[in-house]
Amino acid sequence: MNASIVYALLAAALFGASAPFAKILVGHLPPLLLGGLLYLGSGVGLGVIRLIRDRGWKSPGLTKTEWGWLLGAISFGGMLGPVALLFGLTQTSGATASLLLNLEAVLTAVIAWLVFKENADRRIVLGMIAIVAGSIVLAWPDSGTSVSSSSVGPVLIATACLCWAIDNNLTRKVSASDALFIACSKGLVAGSVNTLLALAIGETLPGGTTVLLAMTTGLLGYGISLVLFVLALRGLGTARTGAYFSTAPFIGAAVALSVLGEASTPLFWLAALLMGIGVWLHLTERHEHEHTHEALEHAHRHVHDQHHQHEHDFDWDGTEPHSHPHRHVALTHIHPHFPDIHHRHRHS
Template sequence: MNLSRSAAAALGAALLFGASTPFAKQLVGNMPPVLLAGLLYLGSGVGLWAFRLVRERTVAVPRLSGREWLWLLGAIASGGIFGPVLLMVGLSHTSASQASLLLNLEAVLTAVLAWVVFHENADRRIVIGMCLIVAGGVLLTLPQNAMFASGGTLGNLAVAAACLCWALDNNLTRKVSATDAVFLAGTKGLIAGVTNTSIALALGYSLPAWSLTVESMVVGLAGYGVSLVLFVLALRGLGSARTGAYFSTAPFMGAAIAIMGYGESTPVAFWIAAVLMAAGVWLHLTERHDHLHTHEPLLHSHRHVHDEHHQHHHDFPWDGTEPHTHEHRHEAITHRHPHYPDIHHQHRHPR
C-alpha cells in the first residue's frame, strides 16, 4: 500500500470516527455509557462480519501465531472495551465539540507508546508536533474554561483515559495489521460489543427503543467499524505514530460537525487550542524520513504487488494478477529511500 493510499485511508478513518462523536453525544443521554459503548461496537461487529460473509462466503479465520492472538486480544480489551466506555462517560460530562478536540491526545499518546515502548522512530518534528497537540489539550482543561462549571474535569479525564486505551490499542493492532482488516475490525466489534452489552444488561439496564438501538449500531458500524478497517490499512503503510497523526484530524472534523450541526458554543480557548493542535498535526504530516536501512529476513502474509520489497518466486501456479495475497519470504536487503515505519520498515534507529 503506497503512502498516498495509506494517508487517504487514515484520513477516511478520521472523518468517520470524528463524525461519530457528536452523534454519540446525542445518544449518550438516552442510555448508560456502558450500554451505548456495547451497541456501538456490536453494530460494528455485526455489520463487518455480515459484509465478510457476503464477500467471502466463509467464516475462515486468518492464520495468526499465538503471540499475534495475544496482541489482538489486548487491542480488543483496551480499545474495544475500556476505551469506548470511558469516552461515553466523558461525553456525559462535557460537550461534543470539547471532547472531540481533546481526542487529539490519542495521537500524542499513540506516538509516545510507539516511540518509548514499541521502539518506533520519532524525530524532532514528531516530538514538537506532539508538544503542540498536548499544549492544545492542556489549554482545554484550564480552570478559566467554562467546561469546569458543569463537571468538565471528570469529563476531560475520562476522555483522556479513553485516548490512552486507544493509543495502546493502536500499537497492539499494528502488530497484526498485515492480517485481513475486516476480520480484525469485525472480531473486535463482536467481542467488545457482546462484552459491554452483557455487562450493561447484568447491571440491570434495559435495551432502549428499537429505533435508538438501530441508530446506535449504525453509528457504530461507520464510526467504529469501517473507520477501524481504514485505520488498520493505514497502519500497514505508515506505522502507529504517523497514522495517529493523520487520525488526529478526527477531532477537528467532529468539532466542526458539533458546532455547525448542533449549535454548541465555542469559547476563545477552544479556537486557540485548535490552532495549536493544527500546527502540531501539520508538523506530523509534513515529516520526511529517509536514510540507509537494512531489512532483516521476514516471513509473513498480506496483500501486495511485486515492488522493490517483494521480489520473490511463487511455489504455486500464478496468472500474474496483482495485487494478491499469500505467504511470502523477504530476503535481507539494504537500501535507501523515503519510508515510514510500515510493516516492512520496523527497524531500530541509532539515538
C-alpha cells in the same frame, strides 16, 4: 499524498463525525448501553461485510504470536479501556474528560517510541505536540465550567487512555493481517461486554429504530473507522497514525457546527490552526537513510514493488494487488520511508 495518510485522516473523519450523532442518541439511551450498541454495530456490521467479501467464513490466517497480540489488544482496548472510561465519567466533569482523552495520542506515541523503538524525528514530535495542543484548546472548558469533581475519575480516564494506547501499539503488531477481522473482533468483544454489563445493572433496550440508528453509527464511526485505522498502522506506524487520528475532535466539532448548528468560537479556529500546522509538519516529513531489511515471512495485500520481488509457488494470473504468504530476503538499500510493516528497523 500517501494512501496510508488518507486512511488515517478518513478514520479520524468517520470517528469524529460520529460523535455529534452519538450525542443526539445520548438523550435516548444510557451511556453504557449506547457504548455497547455502538461497538456491537461495528462488530456485527463488519462481520457481515467480511462474510460477503469472502463468500463465507474464511480463517484470518493469524500465527500463534499474532493471536497473542490481537487478544492483548482486545483485552486492553475492547474490555478494560471502555469500562475504565465509563466508571471514570461518573466522577468527572465533561470538560475534564475531554481534556484527559487527549492523553491517548500522547501515550500511544510514547509507548511506540520508548517500548517498540519506533522512529520519531523532531518534525514528527513537533507535529504531534501541535495536534495535541489543538485538541486541548478545542476541549478547554468555558470560564464557568467546573474542571474536576474528584481525583478518582480522572485517574480512571487516564487509565482508559493508557489501555487504548497499549491497544494501538499491540494492534500495530497484527496490522499486516486482515483489517476487517481485527476490527470485527474488537467490536464484537467490546460490544458484548458493555451491552451485557448495561443489561446486568438494569438498563433496558429501547425501540428497534433507536437500536438500529445506534448500531449504524457504530458501524461507520467505530467499525469502518477502525478498519481504516488498521490500514494506516500498516503503512505509517503507530505514532504517526495516532497523530493524524488526533484530528478527530476537530472534525467532530466541525460537523457539530455544520449539522447541529452550534456556534463557533475563537478557540475553535485556534485549534484548527494548531492542528493544521501539525498535519502539515507530518505531511512534509521526509525520512531517508540506508537501512537493512532482515529476512521476513508474512502475508498481506501487495504489489511487486522493490520490497516484493519474489517467485510464486502457485498459478498467478498477474493481477495486483494480491495476497499470499511470501518471504522477504535480506536487503540493504536507501529510499524515503515510513515505519510501516516493512520498515520497523532500529535507528542508531
